[in-house]
Amino acid sequence: MKAPIRVEVNGKVENETVEAATPLVDFLRHRLGLTGAHVGCRSASCGACTVLLEDRVVKSCCVLAAEADGCSVRTVENGPDNGLDDVQQAFVDCQGMQCGFCTPGMVVSVRALLDRNPNPTRDQARHAIAGNLCRCTGYTNILNAIDTVAQRRRNSLMD
Ligand code: FES
Ligand code: FES
Incomplete structure (x- = not known):
């Protein structure tokens, strides 16, 4: 089953359609090409997939992309256009x-x-x-x- 979502990722609004079971980390990495969040354990243990959802720290392996509908997401890529923060x-x-x-x-x-x-x-x-x-x-x-x-x-x- 697919669901339309509207997510603001690093300040950019993304309108996408996702499978209901797609984890947020896979959406970020494979749909949006934001590969900074990594996949380690897929069980909320390692923190490799950490992002901010509505400014709260979450493990994006254990959040569905569909749950981020209407929300803001900040990844490690959310920094200056050039260089490091x-x-x-x-x-x-x-x-x-x-x-x-x-x-x-x-x-x-x-x-x-x-x-x-x-x-x-x-x-x-x-x-x-x-x-x-x-x-x-x-x-x-x-x-x-x-x-x-x-x-x-x-x-x-x-x-
Ligand atoms: S992949 Fe380890 S906490 Fe998400
Ligand atoms: S897991 Fe990255 S340096 Fe240890």
Whole structure:
């Protein structure tokens, strides 16, 4: 069974028809070509598929594209047209840019954290990325990146 949906993705309105059972991550990757959200576990465990749905962090493997009808979706691609946003730049500067599977979801979660809490504590930062798993490299550099963005934003407010 197919359903028409109207979704605003990274500021662009998309009118599409999807199978009722199509996961949002597959819609984003295969229909819209937004391949930043990755597929790891398909069971809401790894966070590789993290996106924002109506500004809430969700695992897009476990949300149907049809459920996003009428909603806004923000993916890791939702940044400047050229170059990196400040979160991505801090990941680079702090060596928090790890593999292509975990990093996009981490970046989305960190953007959401800093939008709702510009000065997170270490525990709040840990909590914010608790749904984004890395099985190989670790989290210290990512936590350092979060501190760095927050500090840079505070400094820019004082300029
Ligand atoms: S693929 Fe969605 S949480 Fe792992
Ligand atoms: S899963 Fe990406 S660096 Fe570990």
